[in-house]
Amino acid sequence: MFSWFERRLPPFPAEEPVEPPKTLVAFCLHFTRGAWPYIAVAACSAAVVAVLEVWLFSFLGNIVDWLADKDRATFLQEEGWRLAGMAFVILVLLPGAVLFHSLVMDQVLMGNYPMRIRWQVHRYLLKQSMSFYQDEFAGRIATKLMQTALAVREVVLKLVDVLNYVIVYFIGVLVIASSADMRLAAPLIAWLVGYICLLRYFIPRLGRVSQEQADARSVMTGRVVDSYTNIQTVKLFSHARRESAFARESMVGFLGTVYRQMRLITGLNGMLYLLNSLCLFTVGAVSIWLWLGEAVSVGAVAVVLGLVLRLWGMSQWIMWEMTMLFENIGTVQDGIGSISLPRLVEDKPNARELTVTKGEIVFDRIRFHYGKKGGVIEDLSLVIKPGEKVGLVGRSGAGKSTLVNLLLRFYDLEGGRILIDGTDIADVQQDSLRAQIGMVTQDTSLLHRSVRDNILYGRPDATDDMVIEAARRAEALDFIKDLHDIKGRRGLDAHVGERGVKLSGGQRQRIAIARVMLKDAPILILDEATSALDSEVEAAIQENLYRLMEGKTVIAIAHRLSTIAAMDRLVVMDQGRIVEEGTHDELIARGGLYAQLWQRQSGGFLDVEHTAEAAE
Secondary structure, three states: HHHHHHOOOOOOOOOOOOOOOOOHHHHHHHHOOOOOOHHHHHHHHHHHHHHHHHHHHHHHHHHHHHHHHHOOOHHHHHHHHHHHHHHHHHHHHHHHHHHHHHHHHHHHHOOOHHHHHHHHHHHHHOOOOHHHHHHHHHHHHHHHHHHHHHHHHHHHHHHHHHHHHHHHHHHHHHHHHHOHHHHEEEEEEEHHHHHHHHHHHHHHHHHHHHHHHHHHHHHHHHHHHHHHHHHHHHHOOOOHHHHHHHHHHHHHHHHHHHHHHHHHHHHHHHHHHHHHHHHHHHHHHHHHHHHOOOOHHHHHHHHHHHHHHHHHHHHHHHHHHHHHHHHHHHHHHHHHHHHHOOOOOOOOOOOOOOOOOOEEEEEEEEEOOOOOOOOOOOEEEEOOOOOOEEEEEEEEOOOHHHHHHHOOOOOOOOEEEEEEOOOOHHOOOOOHHHHHHEOOOOOOOOOOEEEEHHOOOOOOOOOOHHHHHHHHOOOOOHHHHHOOOOOOOOOHHHEEHHHHHHHOOOOOOHHHHHHHHOOOOOOOEEEEOOOOOOHHHHHHHHHHHHHHHHHHHHHHHHHHHHHHHHHHHEEEOOOEEEEEEEEEHHHHHHHOOHHHHHHHOOOOOOOOHHHHHHHO
């Protein structure tokens, strides 16, 4: 039974996520699509439970009157069928309605509903632009994802459940009280007015504080996670105290919002208790006065006082639920600020997949400034022939990495176009573009998974033999077989820690090289690919890298010029422009910027002539 209900609402909808709306109601409605039928069923079942509970109080008044007036000898004959009907309601109908309501709420909605939101938001954020992640803490983004999913669920379900239950219950109370005597309903109406005034004063203030608290919580979490992520840097610079102070600053800010919230809640609880006390006193006094005047029966007095006591308990619950509702509204509004952002790099409608047959790359008068006024790349044109090996050279900040990022379409051009085999990369699917490009970066980042999973990232359908061969070619097998983790996993199954922190820089880079070797894409980008390796390992890998380059179009960025001296052509960049092109020997003879850069270096770790021979 439980499993049947749990399968009603799919937690992982297949439709592609789109940019969420920026307003609260539209945002909640957007992520509630598909769940509305079950929310409506839950609301109807809650209404049935509320009606039955109010009717129970009404029947209780009848029982009191019967016991006062009826003859014991004939009581069961006269009222037996009514008592049997009430027994059926109490023993079967009411528990059945509550069970059904719980199954819909707990099995269908409570788990699946927020998971649908997490799934859709996560997939949307995975395709956000690189600048989005550069401007945010990873921990802060993750916190907002988790908080917002739960908050949307609470906002929608609490609003529907509480308002539905309250409306049905309070109308029932008024009907029962006024049916005994209209004057009994007057204190209840006055209580309702006072209750609404309390809500109107306290709840918006709690909502604003809760929104500030949600933001303060995500900042606090982001700072703590940032310290843990960069723990090596923290320890290297002996900044544990500095990081503690940095975290404490955010904790103090968060605690300030908690204090303000608790002050409001204390004031709310005190005022509500006073209001409930006045309601109980007034209804009790009016009931006794009416009974003394023989205007109402003992049963009516018992029912109304019982309902007021029930309202007393309910009002506390409702107020707390409303407080939590507005706290969650604040959390949702805070999450909207981070989630409902447009993707700066989007596939065009009906964008096709890129197929690379030759590997020609054309940069056609491209322009890009990172949104700034000053130029980063201005009117740059470059043609890389199929299978050509091109080295990018230049001072730091010359635009080399920017050129590669634009080719990968991490950013969209501000002018010009980039073509691969004659196809504008702006017209193709980003995933298909990057599937055709293998890249080894200087700052190698590994996933906190097994060595095997990290290598398989280059080609998920590869066999174990293919993984082992790629690791062998990357000179990684020797150290992989000695790896182990805290859970006893060894070799390829050992986990490498967050961002590969359990491995040395050279080990991480060799796994990254194995990953790209396994991917075997027709276009290869090497961004200082062997920078973290010692000379002996670099020499061993270099030959395999040259084999990997065979038949591929290659762009290599290197600060150690000896590592790219054997490229077919070197392109020298300065301030976002190409200032020189040619082979190593041609550029040395020319005596320009490249020659100056070469003279400042000792030739790197590799012998240039040996490198050239290996390339041939």
